[in-house]
Amino acid sequence: MSVTDAAEVYLQYNSAENAHDLDLLESLVAPGLVVEVNGRVGVSSADEDREAMRRLFETYPDYRRSIEDVLEAGDRVTVRWRMLGTPAAAGAAALDVPGCSVVTAREGQLAEAYLYYDGEALDRILAGIGD
Numbered sequence: 001m002s003v004t005d006a007a008e009v010y011l012q013y014n015s016a017e018n019a020h021d022l023d024l025l026e027s028l029v030a031p032g033l034v035v036e037v038n039g040r041v042g043v044s045s046a047d048e049d050r051e052a053m054r055r056l057f058e059t060y061p062d063y064r065r066s067i068e069d070v071l072e073a074g075d076r077v078t079v080r081w082r083m084l085g086t087p088a089a090a091g092a093a094a095l096d097v098p099g100c101s102v103v104t105a106r107e108g109q110l111a112e113a114y115l116y117y118d119g120e121a122l123d124r125i126l127a128g129i130g131d
Contacts, residue, residue, distance in 0.1 A: 006077040006105040018064045020057045026050050030109040037115045055125050060085025060095050078102045097122050
């Protein structure tokens with residue numbers, strides 16, 4: 001299926017994320033993907049995105065992200081979401097992070113994203129990506 005609009009690309013990415021399908025996730029991300037997290041570069045390539053997702057799935061085996069709202073404008077989509085997960089390590093904090101992403105899609109792939117959230121658990125997962 002050919003994916004052309006930003007909302008459809010993002011929703012397919014989210015479905016692949018909830019299925020923990022790293023190969024499908026990678027196919028939906030432009031090689032030069034740049035992701036800013038709360039105003040700072042968090043991921044700067046498709047490889048780094050894959051590593052961040054791998055860590056997330058490993059840390060929270062039942063990880064999932066629910067979509068609460070979607071607003072599309074041209075090649076850009078704004079999405080309110082909530083990330084949830086139970087940690088693999090006993091005694092670790094559960095993941096419950098609400099947030100918002102503003103994402104640009106080009107040629108059927110996510111090209112840039114701006115994520116805004118408040119969540120120390122997610123920060124710990126993303127720490128060290130790209131170092």
